[in-house]
Amino acid sequence: MVRKSDSKYVEKIRTGSFERKYLMAKAGVVAGTRYASKSAGAMLKSQDKRRKAHKRALAQEAQYLVEELGKLKGSVVKIGQMMALYGELFLPQEITDALHTLEEDTTPVAWTTIHHELVKELGVERLTELDVDPVPLGAASLGQVHRATRKSDGKQLCLKVQYPGVAEAIDSDLSSVATLIKLTRSVKMGRDFDQWFNEIRFMMHREVDYHEEFHTTRKFGRLLADDPRYVVPEVFERYSTGAVLCTSYEEGHNVNSDAVLGLSLERRNDISKWALDLLFKELFVWKEMQTDPNFGNYRVRLGSDGAKDQLVLLDFGAARTFDDSIMKPVQLMIKGGYLRDRKKVLEGAVAVNFMQAHFPPKVLNAFTEIVYDLLEPVANGQNPPPAFALNQFGDYCWVESDLPARVARKATISAISKHFNMPPKEFLFLQRKLVGVYTMISVLKAEFNGQEIFDPYIDLLVDTLEPVLSE
Numbered sequence: 001m002v003r004k005s006d007s008k009y010v011e012k013i014r015t016g017s018f019e020r021k022y023l024m025a026k027a028g029v030v031a032g033t034r035y036a037s038k039s040a041g042a043m044l045k046s047q048d049k050r051r052k053a054h055k056r057a058l059a060q061e062a063q064y065l066v067e068e069l070g071k072l073k074g075s076v077v078k079i080g081q082m083m084a085l086y087g088e089l090f091l092p093q094e095i096t097d098a099l100h101t102l103e104e105d106t107t108p109v110a111w112t113t114i115h116h117e118l119v120k121e122l123g124v125e126r127l128t129e130l131d132v133d134p135v136p137l138g139a140a141s142l143g144q145v146h147r148a149t150r151k152s153d154g155k156q157l158c159l160k161v162q163y164p165g166v167a168e169a170i171d172s173d174l175s176s177v178a179t180l181i182k183l184t185r186s187v188k189m190g191r192d193f194d195q196w197f198n199e200i201r202f203m204m205h206r207e208v209d210y211h212e213e214f215h216t217t218r219k220f221g222r223l224l225a226d227d228p229r230y231v232v233p234e235v236f237e238r239y240s241t242g243a244v245l246c247t248s249y250e251e252g253h254n255v256n257s258d259a260v261l262g263l264s265l266e267r268r269n270d271i272s273k274w275a276l277d278l279l280f281k282e283l284f285v286w287k288e289m290q291t292d293p294n295f296g297n298y299r300v301r302l303g304s305d306g307a308k309d310q311l312v313l314l315d316f317g318a319a320r321t322f323d324d325s326i327m328k329p330v331q332l333m334i335k336g337g338y339l340r341d342r343k344k345v346l347e348g349a350v351a352v353n354f355m356q357a358h359f360p361p362k363v364l365n366a367f368t369e370i371v372y373d374l375l376e377p378v379a380n381g382q383n384p385p386p387a388f389a390l391n392q393f394g395d396y397c398w399v400e401s402d403l404p405a406r407v408a409r410k411a412t413i414s415a416i417s418k419h420f421n422m423p424p425k426e427f428l429f430l431q432r433k434l435v436g437v438y439t440m441i442s443v444l445k446a447e448f449n450g451q452e453i454f455d456p457y458i459d460l461l462v463d464t465l466e467p468v469l470s471e
Helices: 017-041 047-072 075-086 093-099 111-127 166-184 191-207 210-223 265-286 324-339 342-351 361-374 403-413 425-443 451-460
Strands: 130-132 143-150 156-162 244-248 288-290 298-301 310-313 319-321
Touching: 075 166, 075 191, 111 130, 111 156, 111 244, 130 156, 166 191, 191 425, 210 244, 210 319, 265 288, 265 310, 265 324, 265 425, 265 451, 288 425, 324 342, 324 361, 324 425, 324 451, 342 361, 361 403, 403 425
Parallel strands: none
Antiparallel strands: 130 143, 143 156, 156 244, 288 319, 298 310
8 A cells, every 4th residue: 555654646647748759769869879889899799799798788778768768657667568578579588678677656646636537537426425535555657546435335445547648648658669669779670560569559558448447347247246266346337437447445465465375275275276267267268368467466355254265356457358260279279288189289389370380390399398388287197297396295386396487498498489480469468367377376385286177178178270270
Protein backbone atom coordinates (compact mmCIF):
# COMPACT_ATOMS: atom_id res chain seq x y z
CA MET A 1 0.00 0.00 0.00
CA VAL A 2 1.20 3.51 -0.82
CA ARG A 3 0.77 5.95 2.05
CA LYS A 4 1.08 9.71 2.06
CA SER A 5 3.85 9.56 4.60
CA ASP A 6 5.82 7.02 2.54
CA SER A 7 5.74 8.58 -0.90
CA LYS A 8 5.70 11.82 -2.81
CA TYR A 9 2.79 12.57 -5.11
CA VAL A 10 2.96 13.93 -8.63
CA GLU A 11 0.29 16.24 -9.98
CA LYS A 12 0.03 14.53 -13.37
CA ILE A 13 1.79 12.35 -15.93
CA ARG A 14 3.46 14.30 -18.72
CA THR A 15 1.60 13.15 -21.82
CA GLY A 16 2.20 16.08 -24.18
CA SER A 17 3.04 14.62 -27.59
CA PHE A 18 5.63 17.22 -28.63
CA GLU A 19 7.50 17.17 -25.33
CA ARG A 20 7.68 13.37 -25.17
CA LYS A 21 8.67 12.99 -28.83
CA TYR A 22 11.40 15.58 -28.45
CA LEU A 23 12.87 13.97 -25.33
CA MET A 24 12.80 10.45 -26.83
CA ALA A 25 14.23 11.60 -30.17
CA LYS A 26 17.01 13.43 -28.34
CA ALA A 27 17.83 10.32 -26.30
CA GLY A 28 17.81 8.16 -29.44
CA VAL A 29 20.15 10.47 -31.33
CA VAL A 30 22.58 10.59 -28.41
CA ALA A 31 22.53 6.81 -27.96
CA GLY A 32 22.80 6.08 -31.69
CA THR A 33 25.68 8.51 -32.17
CA ARG A 34 27.61 7.18 -29.20
CA TYR A 35 27.02 3.56 -30.26
CA ALA A 36 28.21 4.28 -33.81
CA SER A 37 31.28 6.09 -32.46
CA LYS A 38 32.22 3.23 -30.13
CA SER A 39 31.63 0.68 -32.89
CA ALA A 40 33.85 2.63 -35.29
CA GLY A 41 36.56 2.76 -32.65
CA ALA A 42 36.56 -1.02 -32.47
CA MET A 43 37.06 -1.59 -36.21
CA LEU A 44 40.84 -2.09 -35.90
CA LYS A 45 40.53 -4.75 -33.20
CA SER A 46 40.41 -8.50 -33.75
CA GLN A 47 37.07 -10.04 -34.69
CA ASP A 48 36.49 -11.44 -31.19
CA LYS A 49 37.44 -8.20 -29.44
CA ARG A 50 35.36 -6.23 -31.97
CA ARG A 51 32.30 -8.40 -31.24
CA LYS A 52 32.72 -7.96 -27.48
CA ALA A 53 33.18 -4.21 -27.89
CA HIS A 54 29.98 -3.99 -29.96
CA LYS A 55 28.00 -5.92 -27.32
CA ARG A 56 29.42 -3.80 -24.50
CA ALA A 57 28.61 -0.57 -26.34
CA LEU A 58 25.08 -1.74 -27.14
CA ALA A 59 24.48 -2.71 -23.51
CA GLN A 60 25.67 0.71 -22.31
CA GLU A 61 23.51 2.66 -24.74
CA ALA A 62 20.48 0.43 -24.18
CA GLN A 63 20.70 1.11 -20.44
CA TYR A 64 20.97 4.83 -21.13
CA LEU A 65 17.84 4.72 -23.31
CA VAL A 66 15.91 2.80 -20.66
CA GLU A 67 16.85 5.34 -18.01
CA GLU A 68 15.57 8.11 -20.26
CA LEU A 69 12.32 6.22 -20.93
CA GLY A 70 11.82 5.70 -17.20
CA LYS A 71 11.88 9.46 -16.62
CA LEU A 72 8.85 9.94 -18.89
CA LYS A 73 6.60 7.47 -17.02
CA GLY A 74 3.10 6.81 -18.36
CA SER A 75 2.47 4.45 -21.27
CA VAL A 76 6.09 4.42 -22.41
CA VAL A 77 7.06 2.44 -19.30
CA LYS A 78 4.44 -0.21 -20.07
CA ILE A 79 5.54 -0.27 -23.70
CA GLY A 80 9.10 -0.96 -22.59
CA GLN A 81 7.96 -3.73 -20.26
CA MET A 82 5.92 -5.39 -23.02
CA MET A 83 8.84 -5.15 -25.41
CA ALA A 84 11.04 -6.88 -22.83
CA LEU A 85 8.49 -9.64 -22.29
CA TYR A 86 7.60 -10.32 -25.92
CA GLY A 87 10.77 -9.26 -27.73
CA GLU A 88 13.22 -11.82 -26.41
CA LEU A 89 13.13 -13.77 -29.69
CA PHE A 90 13.54 -10.59 -31.71
CA LEU A 91 15.60 -7.94 -29.96
CA PRO A 92 19.27 -8.18 -29.02
CA GLN A 93 19.74 -9.54 -25.49
CA GLU A 94 21.46 -6.31 -24.44
CA ILE A 95 18.26 -4.38 -25.17
CA THR A 96 15.87 -6.83 -23.48
CA ASP A 97 18.15 -7.02 -20.43
CA ALA A 98 17.99 -3.24 -20.13
CA LEU A 99 14.22 -3.14 -20.72
CA HIS A 100 13.68 -5.70 -17.94
CA THR A 101 15.06 -3.13 -15.49
CA LEU A 102 12.13 -0.79 -16.21
CA GLU A 103 9.92 -0.70 -13.14
CA GLU A 104 6.30 0.31 -12.80
CA ASP A 105 5.96 3.90 -11.66
CA THR A 106 5.09 3.53 -7.97
CA THR A 107 4.80 7.28 -7.39
CA PRO A 108 1.05 7.94 -7.18
CA VAL A 109 -0.72 10.87 -8.79
CA ALA A 110 -2.16 13.43 -6.39
CA TRP A 111 -5.72 12.86 -5.14
CA THR A 112 -6.88 16.20 -6.55
CA THR A 113 -6.09 14.95 -10.07
CA ILE A 114 -7.66 11.52 -9.48
CA HIS A 115 -10.77 13.07 -7.91
CA HIS A 116 -11.14 15.33 -10.94
CA GLU A 117 -11.03 12.27 -13.20
CA LEU A 118 -13.62 10.45 -11.10
CA VAL A 119 -15.98 13.41 -11.27
CA LYS A 120 -15.47 13.64 -15.04
CA GLU A 121 -16.04 9.91 -15.60
CA LEU A 122 -18.78 9.12 -13.06
CA GLY A 123 -20.44 12.46 -12.44
CA VAL A 124 -21.09 14.02 -9.06
CA GLU A 125 -24.28 12.04 -8.33
CA ARG A 126 -22.72 8.59 -8.72
CA LEU A 127 -19.48 9.59 -7.04
CA THR A 128 -21.28 10.84 -3.94
CA GLU A 129 -22.68 7.32 -3.50
CA LEU A 130 -19.14 6.21 -2.70
CA ASP A 131 -16.70 6.99 0.08
CA VAL A 132 -13.35 6.81 -1.72
CA ASP A 133 -10.09 6.53 0.20
CA PRO A 134 -7.75 9.23 -1.20
CA VAL A 135 -4.71 7.07 -0.37
CA PRO A 136 -4.24 4.57 -3.23
CA LEU A 137 -3.88 0.85 -2.65
CA GLY A 138 -1.33 0.77 -5.44
CA ALA A 139 0.02 2.86 -8.32
CA ALA A 140 1.38 1.76 -11.70
CA SER A 141 2.41 3.28 -15.02
CA LEU A 142 -1.11 3.59 -16.50
CA GLY A 143 -3.26 4.21 -13.44
CA GLN A 144 -3.82 3.60 -9.77
CA VAL A 145 -6.30 1.78 -7.54
CA HIS A 146 -8.34 3.28 -4.70
CA ARG A 147 -10.47 1.45 -2.18
CA ALA A 148 -14.05 2.67 -1.81
CA THR A 149 -17.14 1.93 0.27
CA ARG A 150 -20.64 2.00 -1.17
CA LYS A 151 -22.54 4.08 1.36
CA SER A 152 -25.90 2.38 0.85
CA ASP A 153 -24.77 -1.04 2.13
CA GLY A 154 -21.10 -0.82 3.13
CA LYS A 155 -19.96 -2.91 0.14
CA GLN A 156 -16.17 -2.77 -0.23
CA LEU A 157 -15.04 -1.82 -3.74
CA CYS A 158 -11.92 -1.07 -5.77
CA LEU A 159 -11.72 1.75 -8.28
CA LYS A 160 -9.04 1.39 -10.95
CA VAL A 161 -8.56 4.92 -12.29
CA GLN A 162 -6.65 5.57 -15.51
CA TYR A 163 -4.30 8.54 -15.55
CA PRO A 164 -5.55 11.42 -17.71
CA GLY A 165 -4.03 11.56 -21.18
CA VAL A 166 -2.33 8.16 -20.98
CA ALA A 167 -4.59 6.46 -23.56
CA GLU A 168 -4.18 9.32 -26.03
CA ALA A 169 -0.36 9.19 -25.71
CA ILE A 170 0.02 5.50 -26.62
CA ASP A 171 0.33 5.80 -30.41
CA SER A 172 2.69 8.75 -30.13
CA ASP A 173 4.81 6.94 -27.54
CA LEU A 174 4.93 3.78 -29.66
CA SER A 175 6.05 5.68 -32.74
CA SER A 176 8.71 7.46 -30.71
CA VAL A 177 10.00 4.22 -29.19
CA ALA A 178 10.19 2.61 -32.66
CA THR A 179 12.15 5.61 -33.92
CA LEU A 180 14.38 5.43 -30.88
CA ILE A 181 15.18 1.75 -31.49
CA LYS A 182 15.94 2.44 -35.14
CA LEU A 183 18.36 5.20 -34.17
CA THR A 184 20.43 2.71 -32.18
CA ARG A 185 20.92 0.73 -35.42
CA SER A 186 20.76 -2.45 -33.35
CA VAL A 187 17.61 -4.07 -34.74
CA LYS A 188 16.93 -5.34 -38.24
CA MET A 189 13.76 -3.65 -39.43
CA GLY A 190 11.27 -5.38 -41.67
CA ARG A 191 7.92 -7.14 -41.88
CA ASP A 192 8.51 -9.29 -38.79
CA PHE A 193 9.44 -6.27 -36.68
CA ASP A 194 6.38 -4.36 -37.89
CA GLN A 195 4.04 -7.26 -37.06
CA TRP A 196 5.58 -7.68 -33.64
CA PHE A 197 5.41 -3.94 -32.93
CA ASN A 198 1.77 -3.79 -34.06
CA GLU A 199 0.99 -6.55 -31.56
CA ILE A 200 2.46 -4.36 -28.80
CA ARG A 201 0.22 -1.55 -30.07
CA PHE A 202 -2.83 -3.81 -29.92
CA MET A 203 -2.07 -4.97 -26.39
CA MET A 204 -1.40 -1.44 -25.17
CA HIS A 205 -4.78 -0.26 -26.39
CA ARG A 206 -6.37 -3.31 -24.72
CA GLU A 207 -4.67 -2.36 -21.46
CA VAL A 208 -6.39 1.03 -21.40
CA ASP A 209 -9.79 -0.18 -22.63
CA TYR A 210 -11.61 -0.62 -19.34
CA HIS A 211 -14.87 -1.44 -21.14
CA GLU A 212 -13.15 -4.52 -22.57
CA GLU A 213 -11.61 -5.42 -19.21
CA PHE A 214 -15.03 -5.05 -17.57
CA HIS A 215 -16.60 -7.61 -19.92
CA THR A 216 -13.61 -9.98 -19.76
CA THR A 217 -13.62 -9.93 -15.96
CA ARG A 218 -17.34 -10.67 -15.96
CA LYS A 219 -16.83 -13.51 -18.47
CA PHE A 220 -14.11 -15.20 -16.40
CA GLY A 221 -16.29 -14.73 -13.33
CA ARG A 222 -19.09 -16.65 -15.03
CA LEU A 223 -16.73 -19.40 -16.25
CA LEU A 224 -15.44 -19.98 -12.72
CA ALA A 225 -18.60 -19.19 -10.77
CA ASP A 226 -19.16 -22.81 -9.74
CA ASP A 227 -15.54 -23.57 -8.87
CA PRO A 228 -14.88 -22.75 -5.19
CA ARG A 229 -11.10 -22.85 -5.70
CA TYR A 230 -11.10 -19.47 -7.47
CA VAL A 231 -12.34 -15.97 -6.73
CA VAL A 232 -12.92 -13.50 -9.56
CA PRO A 233 -13.87 -9.96 -8.51
CA GLU A 234 -17.41 -8.85 -9.23
CA VAL A 235 -17.68 -5.88 -11.59
CA PHE A 236 -20.05 -2.96 -11.07
CA GLU A 237 -21.36 -1.31 -14.20
CA ARG A 238 -22.76 1.72 -12.40
CA TYR A 239 -19.29 2.87 -11.37
CA SER A 240 -17.35 1.73 -14.45
CA THR A 241 -16.47 3.63 -17.64
CA GLY A 242 -13.81 3.44 -20.33
CA ALA A 243 -11.30 4.95 -17.88
CA VAL A 244 -12.62 3.72 -14.50
CA LEU A 245 -13.13 0.08 -13.56
CA CYS A 246 -15.06 -0.76 -10.42
CA THR A 247 -14.74 -4.23 -8.89
CA SER A 248 -15.39 -5.81 -5.55
CA TYR A 249 -12.53 -5.58 -3.07
CA GLU A 250 -11.11 -9.06 -2.52
CA GLU A 251 -8.93 -9.85 0.47
CA GLY A 252 -5.81 -11.91 -0.10
CA HIS A 253 -2.06 -12.24 0.40
CA ASN A 254 0.64 -11.90 -2.24
CA VAL A 255 1.87 -15.25 -3.54
CA ASN A 256 5.39 -14.56 -2.23
CA SER A 257 4.27 -13.22 1.15
CA ASP A 258 5.47 -14.81 4.38
CA ALA A 259 1.88 -15.81 5.16
CA VAL A 260 1.65 -17.90 1.98
CA LEU A 261 5.21 -19.23 1.87
CA GLY A 262 4.81 -20.29 5.50
CA LEU A 263 1.89 -22.59 4.69
CA SER A 264 2.29 -26.36 4.84
CA LEU A 265 3.56 -28.13 1.72
CA GLU A 266 0.11 -29.65 1.22
CA ARG A 267 -1.57 -26.24 1.09
CA ARG A 268 1.12 -24.77 -1.16
CA ASN A 269 0.75 -27.77 -3.45
CA ASP A 270 -3.01 -27.23 -3.64
CA ILE A 271 -2.60 -23.56 -4.60
CA SER A 272 -0.04 -24.52 -7.26
CA LYS A 273 -2.28 -27.24 -8.67
CA TRP A 274 -5.11 -24.74 -8.99
CA ALA A 275 -2.87 -22.38 -10.98
CA LEU A 276 -1.81 -25.24 -13.28
CA ASP A 277 -5.36 -26.50 -13.73
CA LEU A 278 -6.52 -23.00 -14.61
CA LEU A 279 -3.76 -22.78 -17.23
CA PHE A 280 -4.96 -26.00 -18.85
CA LYS A 281 -8.56 -24.76 -18.83
CA GLU A 282 -7.46 -21.59 -20.61
CA LEU A 283 -5.34 -23.51 -23.13
CA PHE A 284 -7.50 -26.51 -23.95
CA VAL A 285 -11.11 -25.64 -23.07
CA TRP A 286 -11.72 -21.90 -23.29
CA LYS A 287 -8.86 -20.98 -25.67
CA GLU A 288 -8.86 -17.63 -23.94
CA MET A 289 -6.12 -16.64 -21.56
CA GLN A 290 -5.06 -13.93 -19.17
CA THR A 291 -1.62 -13.52 -20.75
CA ASP A 292 0.15 -11.30 -18.23
CA PRO A 293 2.83 -13.56 -16.68
CA ASN A 294 3.20 -11.44 -13.55
CA PHE A 295 2.03 -13.59 -10.65
CA GLY A 296 1.27 -10.36 -8.83
CA ASN A 297 -2.07 -10.80 -10.60
CA TYR A 298 -2.89 -13.52 -8.09
CA ARG A 299 -3.75 -13.31 -4.41
CA VAL A 300 -4.19 -16.16 -1.96
CA ARG A 301 -7.13 -16.02 0.43
CA LEU A 302 -6.29 -18.15 3.43
CA GLY A 303 -9.02 -20.42 4.71
CA SER A 304 -9.96 -20.57 8.38
CA ASP A 305 -12.39 -22.50 10.58
CA GLY A 306 -12.37 -25.43 8.17
CA ALA A 307 -12.72 -23.35 5.01
CA LYS A 308 -10.34 -24.07 2.13
CA ASP A 309 -7.79 -21.61 0.76
CA GLN A 310 -8.74 -19.83 -2.47
CA LEU A 311 -6.87 -18.32 -5.40
CA VAL A 312 -7.98 -14.75 -6.16
CA LEU A 313 -7.58 -13.76 -9.82
CA LEU A 314 -6.97 -10.09 -10.60
CA ASP A 315 -6.49 -7.87 -13.65
CA PHE A 316 -7.94 -9.22 -16.90
CA GLY A 317 -6.71 -6.33 -19.04
CA ALA A 318 -4.27 -8.59 -20.91
CA ALA A 319 -6.74 -11.39 -21.71
CA ARG A 320 -6.96 -12.55 -25.29
CA THR A 321 -8.63 -15.25 -27.38
CA PHE A 322 -6.56 -17.63 -29.54
CA ASP A 323 -7.63 -18.97 -32.91
CA ASP A 324 -7.56 -22.70 -33.73
CA SER A 325 -4.86 -22.01 -36.33
CA ILE A 326 -2.53 -21.40 -33.38
CA MET A 327 -4.09 -23.55 -30.68
CA LYS A 328 -4.36 -26.80 -32.66
CA PRO A 329 -0.64 -26.92 -33.60
CA VAL A 330 0.28 -25.99 -30.01
CA GLN A 331 -1.99 -28.73 -28.68
CA LEU A 332 -0.44 -31.25 -31.07
CA MET A 333 3.08 -30.28 -29.95
CA ILE A 334 2.06 -30.66 -26.31
CA LYS A 335 0.38 -34.01 -26.92
CA GLY A 336 3.37 -35.23 -28.92
CA GLY A 337 5.72 -34.16 -26.15
CA TYR A 338 3.64 -35.95 -23.54
CA LEU A 339 3.43 -39.17 -25.57
CA ARG A 340 7.02 -38.93 -26.83
CA ASP A 341 5.69 -38.90 -30.37
CA ARG A 342 8.25 -37.18 -32.60
CA LYS A 343 5.91 -37.01 -35.61
CA LYS A 344 3.22 -35.09 -33.68
CA VAL A 345 5.77 -32.69 -32.20
CA LEU A 346 7.25 -31.81 -35.57
CA GLU A 347 3.89 -31.61 -37.34
CA GLY A 348 2.78 -29.01 -34.82
CA ALA A 349 6.15 -27.20 -34.88
CA VAL A 350 6.09 -26.83 -38.66
CA ALA A 351 2.45 -25.66 -38.65
CA VAL A 352 3.21 -22.98 -36.05
CA ASN A 353 6.39 -21.94 -37.93
CA PHE A 354 8.91 -23.02 -35.31
CA MET A 355 10.65 -25.46 -37.62
CA GLN A 356 10.70 -26.36 -41.32
CA ALA A 357 10.46 -29.95 -42.57
CA HIS A 358 13.68 -29.54 -44.60
CA PHE A 359 15.82 -28.63 -41.59
CA PRO A 360 18.70 -31.03 -40.80
CA PRO A 361 17.63 -34.12 -38.81
CA LYS A 362 20.01 -33.09 -36.02
CA VAL A 363 18.12 -29.82 -35.58
CA LEU A 364 14.69 -31.46 -35.69
CA ASN A 365 15.77 -34.12 -33.17
CA ALA A 366 17.21 -31.48 -30.83
CA PHE A 367 13.98 -29.47 -31.01
CA THR A 368 11.92 -32.59 -30.27
CA GLU A 369 14.04 -33.38 -27.22
CA ILE A 370 13.52 -29.86 -25.90
CA VAL A 371 9.74 -30.24 -26.23
CA TYR A 372 10.00 -33.53 -24.34
CA ASP A 373 11.91 -31.72 -21.59
CA LEU A 374 9.34 -28.93 -21.39
CA LEU A 375 6.63 -31.52 -20.67
CA GLU A 376 8.73 -32.97 -17.84
CA PRO A 377 6.50 -31.55 -15.04
CA VAL A 378 3.52 -33.52 -16.40
CA ALA A 379 5.50 -36.59 -17.48
CA ASN A 380 3.73 -39.94 -17.43
CA GLY A 381 5.06 -42.98 -15.62
CA GLN A 382 6.74 -44.36 -18.73
CA ASN A 383 8.85 -41.22 -19.15
CA PRO A 384 9.78 -40.08 -15.63
CA PRO A 385 11.71 -36.85 -14.95
CA PRO A 386 15.40 -37.06 -14.02
CA ALA A 387 16.07 -38.39 -10.51
CA PHE A 388 17.45 -35.09 -9.19
CA ALA A 389 14.09 -33.41 -9.90
CA LEU A 390 12.19 -35.83 -7.64
CA ASN A 391 11.93 -35.98 -3.87
CA GLN A 392 12.18 -39.17 -1.82
CA PHE A 393 8.51 -39.95 -2.51
CA GLY A 394 8.88 -39.54 -6.29
CA ASP A 395 7.12 -36.15 -6.37
CA TYR A 396 8.34 -33.52 -8.85
CA CYS A 397 10.25 -30.67 -7.14
CA TRP A 398 9.47 -27.65 -9.30
CA VAL A 399 12.14 -25.24 -8.09
CA GLU A 400 14.92 -27.84 -7.69
CA SER A 401 14.28 -29.14 -11.22
CA ASP A 402 15.85 -25.95 -12.67
CA LEU A 403 13.90 -26.74 -15.84
CA PRO A 404 13.93 -23.33 -17.63
CA ALA A 405 17.70 -22.98 -17.22
CA ARG A 406 18.32 -26.56 -18.38
CA VAL A 407 16.16 -26.08 -21.47
CA ALA A 408 17.85 -22.76 -22.27
CA ARG A 409 21.30 -24.36 -22.01
CA LYS A 410 20.29 -27.23 -24.26
CA ALA A 411 18.86 -24.83 -26.85
CA THR A 412 22.05 -22.77 -26.80
CA ILE A 413 24.33 -25.77 -27.19
CA SER A 414 22.31 -27.29 -30.04
CA ALA A 415 22.07 -25.86 -33.54
CA ILE A 416 18.43 -24.85 -33.09
CA SER A 417 19.09 -21.12 -32.71
CA LYS A 418 20.60 -20.94 -36.20
CA HIS A 419 17.47 -22.43 -37.78
CA PHE A 420 14.76 -21.22 -35.43
CA ASN A 421 11.93 -19.34 -37.15
CA MET A 422 10.08 -16.37 -35.72
CA PRO A 423 6.82 -17.97 -34.50
CA PRO A 424 3.41 -16.31 -34.79
CA LYS A 425 3.11 -13.38 -32.42
CA GLU A 426 0.32 -15.14 -30.51
CA PHE A 427 2.72 -17.85 -29.42
CA LEU A 428 4.84 -15.31 -27.54
CA PHE A 429 1.91 -14.67 -25.20
CA LEU A 430 1.43 -18.38 -24.63
CA GLN A 431 5.12 -18.83 -23.92
CA ARG A 432 5.23 -16.03 -21.35
CA LYS A 433 2.14 -17.37 -19.56
CA LEU A 434 3.65 -20.85 -19.35
CA VAL A 435 6.85 -19.43 -17.86
CA GLY A 436 4.82 -17.26 -15.47
CA VAL A 437 2.84 -20.20 -14.08
CA TYR A 438 6.00 -22.31 -13.74
CA THR A 439 7.68 -19.44 -11.87
CA MET A 440 4.74 -19.04 -9.52
CA ILE A 441 4.71 -22.75 -8.69
CA SER A 442 8.48 -22.64 -8.15
CA VAL A 443 8.17 -19.66 -5.80
CA LEU A 444 5.69 -21.71 -3.77
CA LYS A 445 8.29 -24.53 -3.67
CA ALA A 446 5.61 -27.03 -4.63
CA GLU A 447 6.32 -30.74 -4.91
CA PHE A 448 3.78 -32.69 -6.96
CA ASN A 449 3.48 -34.51 -10.26
CA GLY A 450 1.56 -32.50 -12.84
CA GLN A 451 0.33 -35.61 -14.63
CA GLU A 452 -2.69 -35.86 -12.34
CA ILE A 453 -3.70 -32.34 -13.40
CA PHE A 454 -2.90 -32.82 -17.08
CA ASP A 455 -4.44 -36.25 -17.73
CA PRO A 456 -8.12 -35.13 -17.69
CA TYR A 457 -7.35 -32.82 -20.64
CA ILE A 458 -5.38 -35.23 -22.85
CA ASP A 459 -8.44 -36.40 -24.81
CA LEU A 460 -9.28 -32.78 -25.69
CA LEU A 461 -6.04 -32.39 -27.65
CA VAL A 462 -5.97 -32.94 -31.41
CA ASP A 463 -4.22 -36.03 -32.84
CA THR A 464 -3.41 -34.58 -36.24
CA LEU A 465 -3.64 -31.32 -38.18
CA GLU A 466 -4.49 -32.84 -41.55
CA PRO A 467 -8.25 -32.01 -41.43
CA VAL A 468 -7.41 -28.45 -40.39
CA LEU A 469 -4.71 -27.93 -42.97
CA SER A 470 -6.81 -29.30 -45.82
CA GLU A 471 -9.71 -26.94 -45.31
